[in-house]
Amino acid sequence: MPEHQTLGRWKGVSIDVAVMDGVMADVDLSFACMFTRELDGNPRGGLLHLNQALSGMLMRLRDEGVFLGEPMETLLISQPPAGMAARAVMVIGMGDPSAWTPAVTGRAVATAISAAMQRGVGSAAFAPSLLDSGLAPQATSSVASVMMKAATRAIDAQVSIAAYGLAPAPSLRRWAFDVGAAGFAAATEQFRVALAQLETG
Template sequence: MAAAVAVERGDIGQYRGVRLELVTVDATGAQVDLSCACMFTHEVDHQPMTGGLANLDAALGGQLAQARRDGAFRAQPLETLLITPPAGAAQAPSLLVIGMGHPEDWSPATSAAAVACALRVGHLRGARSIAIAPSILDTGIHSDEDVNGPMLHGFKTQLDALQQLHSLGLAPAPAIEHWVFDTGAAHFPHKLQQYQQAFAAMMR
């Protein structure tokens, strides 16, 4: 029996009372109120899904991929699928799958929009903790573009909007206290440093 792999985690920063963290988990392993994964209409070159997205599909008995094949969930841009996972399938009581459209059309702005979507849905559900797995590498996308900065900006802009809506008396105050970006274990210290630098730049 293989030994359990230790989870690495590191603080990115705090904004409006929300602690942002980078953690080496996927959508099934995140211990939060709402765990979010991103899914494209297909994988690059129509290869099989891998990594955390494949783990999520396996935990759901292959039904996520089946739903996409059947057209019940097509993973079009910002299409959402809210799932109550079966017992033992995930650490979180609720899973949200966010559509990302065609992987050939992906840009960092696509992932930023997904982050904002995750925060909006979490707000509607009164979630205190939310995690998101960008699923970029799982889909086969390899890019040198900065995605950490845009995702952080998507979070900040959406949280600012939710707070403004609350101040106008149009919505309850956001309950969110803890936000997690899921990541793979490879090069974790470097990824954490990139997030921290992007956060510091955003706050200047």
């Protein structure tokens, strides 16, 4: 069982942090992020694991121009191979890594929440894939608060749409932010503080 922490709830959705990646996440829909390239030329960590689980097809699709990794471009893998825990995987494009800012990951989180609710899934997990793409830890240190704010705003938006009778009540009940084992404690605290600040307004 991977290391896991429930931070709280937002509009009926459990917000969790867990040590897992797009391959390991036992959820209805697992999200991973992918840039147009990796800063050091090769994927690592969870992104490498996902590409390996897909027999190299993720990088091949990008090389062939099928999925370029442009900002908020999406690739849905609705029939993941045996060995992947998630029932489906969606890869979200992040653009060029040299132009990355925390706001880009915030947009990806919002895109993921919307996709999860529009597909009617009950559980989803999100791997930002920042370190996996070669970004330095110091460059990503403030991203947790941006991700949490984006997630809660996206949940609020879907709840409002349902309240107006334009969509069914949101099905999502569990949302997990995927983090690496080495940074689990620090990331959990950052996410916890961000959620607490949002709860107190």
